[in-house]
Amino acid sequence: MKRWTVWQRVGVAVTLVGWNLAVWAAITPESVISNTADEVVATLKKDKAIQNGDRARAYALIQDKVLPHFDFTRMTRLAMGKNWRQASPEQQQKLTEGFRDLLVRTYATSLSQYKNQELKVKGSDLYDGGNEATVHSVVIPSGGPIVPIDYRMEKLGDDWKVFDIQVDGVSLVTNYRNEFSDIVRNHGIDGLIQAMADKSKQAESKTAGKK
Numbered sequence: 001m002k003r004w005t006v007w008q009r010v011g012v013a014v015t016l017v018g019w020n021l022a023v024w025a026a027i028t029p030e031s032v033i034s035n036t037a038d039e040v041v042a043t044l045k046k047d048k049a050i051q052n053g054d055r056a057r058a059y060a061l062i063q064d065k066v067l068p069h070f071d072f073t074r075m076t077r078l079a080m081g082k083n084w085r086q087a088s089p090e091q092q093q094k095l096t097e098g099f100r101d102l103l104v105r106t107y108a109t110s111l112s113q114y115k116n117q118e119l120k121v122k123g124s125d126l127y128d129g130g131n132e133a134t135v136h137s138v139v140i141p142s143g144g145p146i147v148p149i150d151y152r153m154e155k156l157g158d159d160w161k162v163f164d165i166q167v168d169g170v171s172l173v174t175n176y177r178n179e180f181s182d183i184v185r186n187h188g189i190d191g192l193i194q195a196m197a198d199k200s201k202q203a204e205s206k207t208a209g210k211k
Contacts, residue, residue, distance in 0.1 A: 029133040029153045029160045030124040037119040037137075045116070058108035066107075071154060072100045074163040078173040083184045091189050098196030099176075105200060116142045119149070131155045 044050065049057050076096040077084045087095060117139055124135040135151040152164040165172045183192045 028124065029135050029151075029155075030121055032153075032160050033119075033135045033137060033151060034121040037121070041118065055105075055108045059104060062104050062107055067100065067104070069159070069161055071156065071161040071163045072096050074154070075099065075173055078164065079176040079180055080184075081177050081181065083181065083189070086184075087189045091193065094193045095189070095196070098193055098200070101200045102196050133160070 047057070047061075050061065073092075073096050076092075076099045079099060080087070080095065084092065084095075119137050119139050122136040122138060124133050126133050131154065133153045133155075135153060137149050137151070139147045139149055141147070148168055150166040150169075151162050152166070153160045153162050163173075180192055183195050187195070
């Protein structure tokens with residue numbers, strides 16, 4: 001059986017969380033994760049097009065149901081680390097848009113590999129006066145080891161939004177920070193913006209080739 005990489009598992013985990021989050025307007029971040037995961041699993045089981053690799057359909061799903069419930073500005077800032085302060089406001093906007101597009105294409109691939117995975121919430125911790133939380137969960141694959149997934153969330157108004165995901169203790173934003181730092185060091189902020197755009201174009205080209 002083909003083994004998934006850590007970040008392919010993250011892709012499934014992200015999508016499980018993102019489905020129709022507003023509908024559940026949960027009292028706690030824990031119930032947000034649990035209820036939305038149930039909805040996503042039910043939908044993916046029925047959507048054969050995504051399971052068969054229809055990336056355009058996967059993109060639409062993620063953009064419509066997932067992206068509105070993530071704080072990509074904070075995610076990008078964390079992924080950039082100290083280099084965020086070196087970017088102009090215009091560059092920061094482009095970086096945020098580029099990072100969002102990069103994640104969309106990464107997770108769209110993971111969606112097509114959905115094979116009856118389940119996500120179970122194991123509890124949560126509130127901090128920062130109840131304005132931030134870490135929701136602990138596990139992804140149970142159809143085969144292979146159980147993968148622990150932690151969602152770091154923040155309360156913005158009446159909504160809870162995800163700003164980081166940790167898989168087996170490894171942070172998504174920290175994982176990208178190392179890569180982004182290398183690119184900025186060698187090619188500058190504009191070089192990183194271009195690198196993100198190039199990766200998005202490559203993914204889009206592969207998608208078009210499968211139509």
